[in-house]
Amino acid sequence: MTDLVPNTPFEGITLALSKGRIFGETVPLLARAGISPLVDPDTSRQLILPTTRADVRLVIVRASDVPTYVERGAADLGVAGLDVLLEHGGAGLHQPVDLCIARCRLMVAVPQGFDYEGAIRRGARLRVATKYAALARAHFAAKGVHVDLIKLYGSMELAPLTGLADAIVDLVSSGNTLRANHLVAVEPIADISSRLVVNGAAWKLQRARLAPLVQIIEQGVIEASKGEPS
Ligand code: ATP
Ligand code: MG
Numbered sequence: 272m273t274d275l276v277p278n279t280p281f282e283g284i285t286l287a288l289s290k291g292r293i294f295g296e297t298v299p300l301l302a303r304a305g306i307s308p309l310v311d312p313d314t315s316r317q318l319i320l321p322t323t324r325a326d327v328r329l330v331i332v333r334a335s336d337v338p339t340y341v342e343r344g345a346a347d348l349g350v351a352g353l354d355v356l357l358e359h360g361g362a363g364l365h366q367p368v369d370l371c372i373a374r375c376r377l378m379v380a381v382p383q384g385f386d387y388e389g390a391i392r393r394g395a396r397l398r399v400a401t402k403y404a405a406l407a408r409a410h411f412a413a414k415g416v417h418v419d420l421i422k423l424y425g426s427m428e429l430a431p432l433t434g435l436a437d438a439i440v441d442l443v444s445s446g447n448t449l450r451a452n453h454l455v456a457v458e459p460i461a462d463i464s465s466r467l468v469v470n471g472a473a474w475k476l477q478r479a480r481l482a483p484l485v486q487i488i489e490q491g492v493i494e495a496s497k498g499e500p501s
């Protein structure tokens with residue numbers, strides 16, 4: 272069929288990004304490297320975005336799909352939250368740079384007034400709703416707490432409010448969403464920020480092709496941390 276868009280060969284570097292907060296916080300770092308998308312993903316339906324550098328393009332994927340694209344070489348580089356990388360496993364991915372963006376914490380949260388410590392002391396079996404099943408399982412196993420994990424794909428906060436779960440494991444930044452839903456964070460699991468990821472094999476075999484861009488992004492992070500204007 273000739274009307275299908277072909278898998279056009281692209282000789283340059285492909286960077287996988289998710290829309291929303293990661294895109295918004297990565298764009299200024301890329302701008303320091305002279306790379307700006309020529310298309311706004313919020314107003315365009317395009318998923319492959321050319322940039323001001325002809326040898327660099329962005330592909331827009333779901334946050335949890337970034338490791339898959341990079342692992343399988345469909346993208347050379349990607350930006351993914353540590354939450355996504357830990358849950359995915361991150362095998363075959365090299366993480367050269369902590370971009371220090373999209374910072375938050377993975378936490379256990381319960382309804383206000385729920386005696387979490389007491390429930391654990393009593394050896395109660397907790398029903399925990401989360402999208403981070405692997406991370407939550409490892410966390411509670413390490414504590415020796417018995418849990419029934421309930422895998423959800425969105426709005427974890429709703430689970431305790433409707434009686435679906437006793438607790439949730441979710442990302443928290445300001446805490447506003449928890450407060451608005453009468454929940455309180457009771458235990459940290461991990462400090463999260465977004466990482467630049469590179470295909471591990473490509474990092475070994477194509478270092479000369481990828482390293483300059485990685486270095487320039489890393490430099491941008493260092494400058495941003497010093498508060499220098501972009
Ligand atoms: P989708 O909405 O498609 O299910 P998602 O919820 O994973 O995907 P985002 O909400 O944009 O997508 O989150 C992307 C990443 O941003 C997360 O993996 C995490 O690393 C980070 N993040 C999520 N929530 C917060 C937050 N409240 N504060 C800071 N960073 C966050
Ligand atoms: Mg989200």
